[in-house]
Amino acid sequence: MLFQRPILTTMIYVLAALLLLIAGLAALTIVKSREIEASYPPVGDMIDVGGYRLHAVHIPRPDTADLPALVFIHGASGNLRDQMIPFRFKLEGRAEMLFIDRPGHGWSERGGAENNTPDGQADAIARAMRAKGISKAIIIGHSFGGAITASLALDKPEMIAGLVFLAPATHPWPGGIAWYYRLTSMPAIGQLFANVLALPAGLTRLESGSACVFAPNPTPGDYITETAPGLVLRPKAFRYNAIDVSNLKPYLARVSPRYTEITAPTVIITGDSDSVVLAHIHSEGLARDIEGAELIWIRNLGHKPDHVTTGLAVRAIEKVAGRDVDLKAAAALAEAALVNDHATCSGEVSSAG
Numbered sequence: 001m002l003f004q005r006p007i008l009t010t011m012i013y014v015l016a017a018l019l020l021l022i023a024g025l026a027a028l029t030i031v032k033s034r035e036i037e038a039s040y041p042p043v044g045d046m047i048d049v050g051g052y053r054l055h056a057v058h059i060p061r062p063d064t065a066d067l068p069a070l071v072f073i074h075g076a077s078g079n080l081r082d083q084m085i086p087f088r089f090k091l092e093g094r095a096e097m098l099f100i101d102r103p104g105h106g107w108s109e110r111g112g113a114e115n116n117t118p119d120g121q122a123d124a125i126a127r128a129m130r131a132k133g134i135s136k137a138i139i140i141g142h143s144f145g146g147a148i149t150a151s152l153a154l155d156k157p158e159m160i161a162g163l164v165f166l167a168p169a170t171h172p173w174p175g176g177i178a179w180y181y182r183l184t185s186m187p188a189i190g191q192l193f194a195n196v197l198a199l200p201a202g203l204t205r206l207e208s209g210s211a212c213v214f215a216p217n218p219t220p221g222d223y224i225t226e227t228a229p230g231l232v233l234r235p236k237a238f239r240y241n242a243i244d245v246s247n248l249k250p251y252l253a254r255v256s257p258r259y260t261e262i263t264a265p266t267v268i269i270t271g272d273s274d275s276v277v278l279a280h281i282h283s284e285g286l287a288r289d290i291e292g293a294e295l296i297w298i299r300n301l302g303h304k305p306d307h308v309t310t311g312l313a314v315r316a317i318e319k320v321a322g323r324d325v326d327l328k329a330a331a332a333l334a335e336a337a338l339v340n341d342h343a344t345c346s347g348e349v350s351s352a353g
Contacts (some may be wrong), residue, residue: 025196025197025200026195028199029195029196029200029235032199032200032203032233033199033233033234033235036228036231036233036234037231037234039228039230040081040228040231042055042107043080044056044057044058044080044107045057045058047128047131047132049111049124049127049128049131052109052110052111052112053108053109054100054103054109054124054125054128055080055100055107055108056080056098056100056128056132057080057097057098057099057100058096058098059096059097059098061095061096062092062093062094062095064093065094065095065096066094067091067094067138067317067318067321068095068136068138068161068162069095069096069097069098069134069136069137069138070087070091070095070096070098070137070138070140070317071097071100071129071134071137071139071140072084072087072097072100072141073125073140073142073148073149074101074102074105074142074144075142075143075144075145075146075169076144076241076245077232077241078105078106078142078143078232079101079106079107079227079228079229079231079232080099080100080101080106081099081106081226081227082142082306083099083140083306085226085227085307086307086310087099087306087310087313087314090311090314091314091317096137098128098129098132098134098137100125102125102148102244103120103121103124104236104240104241104244105231105237105240105241110236111124116243116247117247118147118150118151118248118255119151119251119255121148122148122149123156125152126152126155135159136158136159136160137159137161138162138163138164138320139152139153139160139162139163139164140164140313140317141163141164141165141166141168142166142167142168142305142306143166143167143168143169143277143303144169144245144248145168146165146166146168146282147168147248147251147252149163149165149168150165150170150255150259150262150286151255153264154255154258154259154261154262157262157263157264160264161320161321162264162267162317162321163264163265163266163267163290163320164266164267164268164269164313164316164317164320165266165267165268165269165270165283165286166269166270166306167269167270167271167276167283167305168270168277168282168283169248169252169277169282170252170256170259170285170286171281171282171285171286172249172252172253172256173249173277173281173282176249177246177248177249178245180193180198180242181241181242181245181246183242184198184238184242184243185239185242185243185245185247190239190242191235191239194235194238194239195235198233198235198238199233199234199235199238202230202232203233206224206230207219207224208345209229210224210229211345212275212276212345213276213302214302214303214304214307214308214343215273215275215302215343215345216273216302216341216342216343216344217300217308217338218341218343219343220307223307256285256289259285259286259289259290260289260290260291262289262290263291265292265319265320266290266293266294266320267293267294267296267316267327268283268286268287268295269296269305269312269313269316270282270295270296270297270298270301270305271297271298271299271300271305272297272299272301273300273301274301274302275302275303275345276302276303277303283295294319296312296316296327296328297331298312298331298334298335298338299335299338300335300341301334301338308338309334311333311334312327312330312331312333315330
């Protein structure tokens with residue numbers, strides 16, 4: 001009895017301190033989320049796709065166009081800026097372009113539960129395309145965006161002029177996903193984690209996390225300020241991203257056997273030093289499954305061919321558009337520029353296979 005009251009008092013103090021810490025971190029999350037949103041406001045239009053809206057930058061077809069319409073789909077943890085920054089100015093004047101925030105990412109609204117898997121998001125993007133008058137396009141998908149690109153090709157083949165996959169995630173892989181994806185996708189504890197810890201912790205890892213995605217290639221000095229990866233740290237976006245990644249593997253196990261149905265002209269660009277996705281499973285799997293697909297391996301390339309080998313990706317777009325392009329020669333030039341890249345990764349890689 002002599003020790004019960006001090007122990008109880010201590011427990012009360014500890015609980016009070018814990019609650020204060022949680023409240024403080026939650027308040028910090030709100031403040032920092034507003035700062036991130038103020039720094040990176042919407043840059044495009046909000047497109048109604050049937051009860052909710054997607055944010056997109058639409059560049060109408062110019063008179064000088066020599067390519068079909070192009071639709072760019074970003075990967076996990078990203079937003080439309082991640083594709084718009086490297087590709088817009090290289091292709092402006094050559095094609096109509098649509099850079100789009102996937103449902104629940106960037107400034108797009110999430111919509112319903114159908115958007116918890118790539119096929120639902122593919123359908124939403126198809127509706128956005130139609131809303132902008134794009135009946136057929138070359139689809140360019142990076143990483144997770146590759147799964148959506150493949151879903152579009154399966155479910156909306158009449159809208160596909162060609163496919164370019166950049167370091168795609170398209171097949172079930174051995175192993176799992178990062179612990180914080182599993183945690184955040186859970187109903188109650190996931191919401192708590194997203195609203196309290198994800199943003200403060202994530203802000204400390206933006207630079208190191210980006211370095212791991214690019215390695216062994218150096219991260220462009222303006223990458224974080226230009227592409228706004230901090231947008232994914234906002235609680236709702238962080239949780240939607242976790243749900244996407246958590247649902248990806250079972251979805252791919254169900255859908256990837258259908259890839260043999262895809263008939264569109266296809267190019268896959270992948271790096272032999274990608275530490276985020278297993279290229280021999282995803283990229284080689286696509287090349288095996290899609291008849292006529294051309295697989296381009298780049299030595300010493302990490303997970304960001306969109307930024308590191310943008311010129312090669314543009315040549316791939318030209319190839320699927322029907323131009324006479326020697327992609328092997330273009331790949332050799334891209335490889336030569338990467339010979340001396342030796343950037344390292346000091347953090348945990350957010351692997352998706």
